[in-house]
Amino acid sequence: MLRCDAVGKRYGAGRWVLRDVSMEVPAGDVLAVAGGNGSGKSTLLRILVGLSRPTTGSVSGRPSRIGYVPDRFTVHDRVTAISYLTHMGRIRGLSASAARARGHHLLERLSLVGGRDAPLRTLSKGNAQKVALAQALLVPPDLLVLDEPWSGLDVSAHGVLAESIDEVAVQGGSVVFTDHREAITETRARGVCTIDDGRVSLRGGRHTGSRPSTAELVLTAPPTDVTPIEVNWSALPGVTGVVQCGEEVVLRVSRERSDAVLLTALRHRWSVVSLTATADGRRSRGDARGTTR
């Protein structure tokens, strides 16, 4: 399992890009790293794959087969796309014919426009990005690290990218990717890390139900003249906390029991102000906020 221990990074005597980052990426997990421009996402990824050495701390458990897609795949090369992939495959230990076949397969799947035999420099940004993605998948990686892989890709390639990420995870590989758009990090990853001021905090993404998580349920009296029936909330199974805030009752319920508690509340004529899924005690999204008021 890939593990960072108290990793810090600064270039020369500059500011600390990363400070005291500790995180784990278990096999089969998909982790997104979110953060603004220049927040240190790319630096973290370069440390994870071993291109950069951390100034403090250490990274352990790095597998040998790594696929890496850099943030910018600038191409001045006259090498053709398929020839580039064949060379990269051979460097990774494939035979020339196997590498060529795999390259053709990947480019077909990503539907490269502009020709496999066109020099890399003539490809558009999105198509160059597809070549960059293909080279990372030439050999099924144990660790796939993608730096802003969604930018520049067309919609069909988005689907293929998501499939590829899932395939790597299903085969027991870890995937780490960055994006600055929360919509993508939350739907595509099982866990989301946010970098802010060099520090990394973890929160849930897709499949948060598989983690110990709770829901925060805010109830109030209905706006109509109905008076809700008092319920002994803390006696209900799954309720871990009850706070009375004026008119509103804030309940913390374990995610497995939240539906039952919600049903009980509605039966007792309570009105739902909001229902929020939280992981590790932190709020991650507000899907149902205010919808039933």
Added chain:
Amino acid sequence: MIALVGYMVTVLLLSQRYLAPLLLFLGLVAVLTSSDSGPLTATYASVAGAMLPCSVWLTVTLIGLEDRAHRSIVVISAGSHLRVLLATVATAATGCLLLTAAGLVLPLMLGAHTPGLADLALGIAAQLTCACTGMAIGLVCSRLIFRRPGHALVLALVLLLAVLLGKGVSPVNIMLTRLQSASDSADVLAPTGALLAVTAGVLAAAVAVTQAVTRRKA
């Protein structure tokens, strides 16, 4: 390693950036050795002198071909920084060997000589001594160490002058002065071989320095 060298050779050939050092070398050899009928030791000393700047240029060009993102991908694919660096040196060495072959044959075609086996061996050893020194300078002055090409160029010129003019210190200077005054190749073959071994050590040291600096900067 062979796959890495194959990739780098392909990139270098397609970029056509090898042409400038190649033409410089051929031009220098042609100018320095045409219609020359003196002893071959002095002829090959001139050729070796021409090899020095060309091997620097070739090495710097080769390393400068790929930007950071590309190099990252190659490093990840190959598994380590060091393997890529060694492949870079091997690629530059391949280029220098081809230049050596040209530098061996061209003076014989352009001038009037009767070469013996010792002359040819001396020609190879002398050129490779300069090629090793040149590759070492090229590595240290490459983009891997210097972000700014201007600084790297100035340092490369200073180092080139130093190894050419450093009397009694620089293996290149020692070899060239010895070859200029010698008349029989067989006599100077052994000391030249020893100097070749020394410069191979210099090249290894340059690889170590480059690797250390690259890792520290990464």
